[in-house]
Each structure stands twice: as C-alpha cells, then as structure tokens.
Amino acid sequence: xxxKILSVEASDETVTTTVCYTLADGKTITVDIPHFSPASDAxxxxxxxxxxxxxxxxxxxxxxASKVAESLKASLSK
Amino acid sequence: MAxxxxxxxxxxxxxxxxxxxxxxPIAGDACVATATSGQLTIDVASAxxxxxFTNYVNTLTWNADLTTAGTTKFVAGMTxxxxxxxxxxxxxxxxxxxxxxxxxxxxxxxxxxxYADAARVSGTTTLGANANNTxxxxxxxxxxxxxxxxxxxxxxxxxxxxxxLGGTGTWSTNNTTGSLRTNLTINTAGTVTVSGTVNYSTxxxxxxxxxxxVTGSTLFFGTTVTLNTxxxxxxxxxxxxxxATFTLNSDLNFTxxxxxxxxxxxxxxxxxKGNVTISAAxxxxxxxxxxxxxxxxxxTLPNAATTFAGSKGFSVGTMTTTDLTASxxxxxxxxxxxxxxxxxxxxxxxxxxxQAIKSSSAGSKVVLTVVAGPADLVYCDPTDIDSSGGVxxxxxxxxxxxxxxxxxxxxxxxxxxxxxxxxxGGFVG
Numbered sequence: 001x002x003x004k005i006l007s008v009e010a011s012d013e014t015v016t017t018t019v020c021y022t023l024a025d026g027k028t029i030t031v032d033i034p035h036f037s038p039a040s041d042a043x044x045x046x047x048x049x050x051x052x053x054x055x056x057x058x059x060x061x062x063x064x065a066s067k068v069a070e071s072l073k074a075s076l077s078k
Numbered sequence: 079m080a081x082x083x084x085x086x087x088x089x090x091x092x093x094x095x096x097x098x099x100x101x102x103p104i105a106g107d108a109c110v111a112t113a114t115s116g117q118l119t120i121d122v123a124s125a126x127x128x129x130x131f132t133n134y135v136n137t138l139t140w141n142a143d144l145t146t147a148g149t150t151k152f153v154a155g156m157t158x159x160x161x162x163x164x165x166x167x168x169x170x171x172x173x174x175x176x177x178x179x180x181x182x183x184x185x186x187x188x189x190x191x192x193y194a195d196a197a198r199v200s201g202t203t204t205l206g207a208n209a210n211n212t213x214x215x216x217x218x219x220x221x222x223x224x225x226x227x228x229x230x231x232x233x234x235x236x237x238x239x240x241x242x243l244g245g246t247g248t249w250s251t252n253n254t255t256g257s258l259r260t261n262l263t264i265n266t267a268g269t270v271t272v273s274g275t276v277n278y279s280t281x282x283x284x285x286x287x288x289x290x291x292v293t294g295s296t297l298f299f300g301t302t303v304t305l306n307t308x309x310x311x312x313x314x315x316x317x318x319x320x321x322a323t324f325t326l327n328s329d330l331n332f333t334x335x336x337x338x339x340x341x342x343x344x345x346x347x348x349x350x351k352g353n354v355t356i357s358a359a360x361x362x363x364x365x366x367x368x369x370x371x372x373x374x375x376x377x378t379l380p381n382a383a384t385t386f387a388g389s390k391g392f393s394v395g396t397m398t399t400t401d402l403t404a405s406x407x408x409x410x411x412x413x414x415x416x417x418x419x420x421x422x423x424x425x426x427x428x429x430x431x432x433q434a435i436k437s438s439s440a441g442s443k444v445v446l447t448v449v450a451g452p453a454d455l456v457y458c459d460p461t462d463i464d465s466s467g468g469v470x471x472x473x474x475x476x477x478x479x480x481x482x483x484x485x486x487x488x489x490x491x492x493x494x495x496x497x498x499x500x501x502x503g504g505f506v507g
Contacts, residue, residue, distance in 0.1 A: 011327075013261075013282070014282075014284065014306065014327070031309060032308070032309075032328070033286055033287070033309065034284050034285070034286060034306045034327070035265075035284075036240065036261060036263045036284040036286070036306070037219075037240050037261065039196070046265070047265050047286040047287055049267070050265055050266055050267040050286065050287035050288060051286065051287035051309070052287075053267040054267070054287045054288055054289055057289055058289075
C-alpha cells in the first residue's frame with residue numbers, strides 16, 4: 001500500500017491533508033484527513049500512516065464480509 | 079519534608095537500603111536521583127510528595143503504583159520499564175515526562191496538572207478518583223495508547239492539553255453527566271472502542287485515523303463543540319444544549335439517531351448525515367454545509383413547537399412527527415429550501431390536535447419540496463408553503479392557507495358528506 005499527498009491546507013489549529021491511497025488490491029481511495037494541532041511534520045505523517053492502516057483494514061473487512069455473505073448464501077442453497 | 083535520594087546501588091522503592099538516607103520515602107518526602115543513582119523498582123504501592131529525577135540515567139521499573147502529590151519529573155536520559163504500576167497524581171502539580179511512556183496514569187482528585195512536555199501512556203489513563211472531580215489539564219498533550227477511563231463523576235476535565243487516543247483501548251466514563259472538555263483526537267493505527275455514553279463538550283473532537291467501534295454507544299455533546307470526524311461513523315449522538323454552537327468542520331456521520339433536546343446553532347462546512355429526532359420545543363439554526371441536515375434517513379419533529387432558522391435548509395428522506403398531544407407549529411425559514419425526498423407524513427393527530435407548518439415570514443412562501451410521495455398528512459394546516467417543485471401534498475381535513483401544491487382532501491369544517499357520481503352503476507363487491 002502506498003500513499004500520495006495531494007494537497008495540504010491549514011485552517012485554525014487544523015492541518016488537512018488530501019491523501020490518495022493505493023490499497024493492496026490496487027484500488028485507490030482519496031480521503032481528507034484532519035490533523036489537529038500537529039507539533040511537527042512527523043505528527044502529520046504519523047496520522048497519514050495510521051489512516052493508511054485504517055483504510056486497508058476497512059477494505060479488508062469489506063472484502064471479508066462479502067466473502068462471508070457469499071459463503072452463507074451458498075450454504076443456504078444446499 | 080525529607081529528601082530521599084536513590085543510592086548508587088538502587089533497589090526496591092520500599093527498601094531502606096535503596097536510599098542514601100537509609101529510609102524509604104513516604105508521603106511527604108521528596109524523591110530525587112543523581113547521575114550515579116542505581117535502578118529503582120516500585121515494588122509495592124508507594125507514595126511521596128514529589129519526584130525529581132534530573133540527571134538520572136538508570137532504570138525505573140513499575141511493578142506497583144506510585145502516588146505523588148507534587149512536581150513529578152522524569153528525564154530523557156533515564157529508562158522506564160514495567161507495565162503494572164500506575165503513576166497517580168493526587169495534588170496539583172507539573173508533570174514532566176521526559177519523553178518516557180508511562181505504564182498507567184491516574185489523576186486522582188480535583189487537581190490541576192500542568193504538562194511540561196508531551197505525556198504518553200501505554201496502558202490505562204484514568205481521569206478522576208471515582209468521585210465528582212473537577213480536573214484541569216494544562217498545556218502540551220496527553221497521548222493515551224490504552225484505555226481512557228473517565229472517573230470524574232459529574233465533574234469536568236478542562237484545560238488546554240490536547241488529548242489523543244493513540245493506540246488500542248476503550249473510551250468510557252463512569253457518569254454521563256460529567257464531560258471531557260479538552261481537545262480530543264482519535265489518531266491510531268489500532269482500535270478505539272467507545273463504550274456506552276461518553277460526554278464531550280467545549281473543545282474540538284477530531285478523527286484522523288483508527289478503527290472506531292461504536293456499537294451500542296452514544297456520543298453526547300455539550301456546549302460549543304467543534305467536530306471534525308467525517309472519516310468515521312458514530313452510532314447514536316445526542317445533545318440537550320440550548321443556545322450552544324456546534325461547528326461541523328466536516329460531515330457528521332452516524333448510523334443511529336441524532337437526538338436533539340435543545341435548540342442550537344450549527345456552523346461550518348459539514349452537514350448532519352443521519353436520522354434526526356428532535357425531542358423538545360426548540361429553534362435550530364442551520365448555518366452549516368449546503369443543507370444543514372442532509373440525509374436519506376428520517377427527520378422526526380417533536381410534540382412541541384419547532385423552528386428551523388438560519389441560512390440553510392435541509393434535505394431528508396422522510397419527514398414526520400412524533401404523536402402530538404396538543405396542536406403544534408413547525409416553522410420553516412423563508413428563503414431556504416427544505417426538501418423531503420421520499421415520504422412526508424405525520425404522527426397521531428386529531429381534529430383538535432393539529433400540526434401546522436408555516437413560513438417564518440407571513441405572506442412569503444417558504445419552499446418545501448416533496449420530491450416523491452407519498453405526501454399524505456392528517457390534520458395538518460400549511461400556511462405560506464410552496465411545494466410546487468415536487469409532488470402534490472395532501473392534508474386530510476387540513477386547512478390550506480396561501481400554500482402551493484397542497485390539497486385538503488376533506489377540508490376542515492366540511493360535513494364530511496361524500497358524493498359519488500357516475501353512471502349509476504354503484505359499487506360491486
């Protein structure tokens with residue numbers, strides 16, 4: 001999984017990054033990520049990397065839920 | 079107050095031989111270290127008045143709790159280990175973490191903690207002593223990598239310290255009346271579980287990253303809250319504030335219902351995205367987003383007078399009311415557009431208990447568009463409502479006053495007689 005920061009904006013105490021993630025299956029998603037009162041660049045990067053983990057986990061969970069549903073449907077039809 | 083200095087040989091906190099003075103510290107004593115002090119293990123629950131480990135370069139091991147009642151200072155050059163113990167602060171103080179991660183941390187009482195640097199806790203952070211505590215946390219930041227357990231009863235946690243849920247743990251409170259009033263950010267590669275009802279107020283709540291489990295939870299928020307949490311779904315949300323301002327810096331998403339018990343102002347670029355139930359007489363000033371409320375779900379109006387004010391309308395799937403026990407007026411602000419996309423209906427009413435929908439400006443029609451029906455109301459009296467942009471709205475035994483595309487199917491005051499016309503074929507079946 002990789003990411004690319006598309007834009008960065010600051011408003012009041014929040015830095016918002018728009019980040020495009022390429023998930024493990026090759027699909028891409030773009031999300032706006034708020035970073036409240038970051039102390040440094042590293043804080044922002046940590047947030048982006050944490051979100052990377054989160055988005056991949058969401059994608060994996062979605063795929064898994066679909067598989068489970070298909071499995072259940074298949075068992076119902078037997 | 080006696081000073082107790084960690085001897086070069088180090089040892090257990092409770093052992094007399096660990097200390098230069100030959101006496102283990104007790105509450106009232108100051109604990110200090112030197113550059114040559116040995117390792118120190120907190121072996122049993124202990125207490126002292128202050129800790130100053132300036133120049134300490136050895137290891138502090140937490141195997142039990144240590145309560146301090148004053149300045150508590152750790153330093154970068156030392157090492158901290160152990161996961162069992164808790165640093166308990168029992169009096170107003172300054173906490174210097176020195177970049178060290180505390181195993182567990184508790185603020186025990188109504189005190190002020192000033193953070194000299196960024197604090198981090200790997201285990202449980204407990205705010206309060208299971209009583210009604212008023213806690214102030216000032217400056218810097220507190221990162222909770224484990225549980226955030228609020229035990230301040232009906233008291234509050236305020237201050238300028240920015241709190242982050244940065245690991246895997248549960249956010250819970252022992253009293254839903256007491257509120258957390260510091261800035262709070264969810265930013266983790268782990269999982270945060272919101273347990274039961276949590277009360278957040280007077281700060282900025284930000285979601286940056288993390289899996290957030292909200293099953294069965296309610297986010298209750300108080301006054302003057304800024305929310306920036308569009309990356310996650312809450313479950314239930316509620317507030318009962320009147321006159322508060324809620325700023326939505328991004329969409330407020332939730333899978334349950336947003337129960338609104340008071341009239342407030344909504345600002346910012348975000349929209350309310352989910353079912354909304356208003357439970358009290360109130361004025362809701364929608365100045366947020368494009369549509370203040372924008373949902374395919376249901377907007378339920380209360381058994382009470384309600385006004386939608388502000389510069390924004392709403393777009394909802396269904397608009398309805400709870401059952402009315404007295405006639406109620408629901409007011410929409412002229413100049414805004416209110417859209418019902420799927421279903422317009424009302425709850426239980428009667429000839430003497432009626433619903434009125436009216437424009438905020440007498441003689442000026444407010445736009446209420448019902449995109450698709452059914453749009454069948456009962457004992458509903460519209461005044462100055464323009465529904466020409468959508469399907470026709472029917473109101474059974476309603477009184478339609480200067481409203482467009484509304485039809486009273488059996489107007490109020492009619493005898494109720496129905497004339498059947500035709501070729502005389504009558505009814506069959």
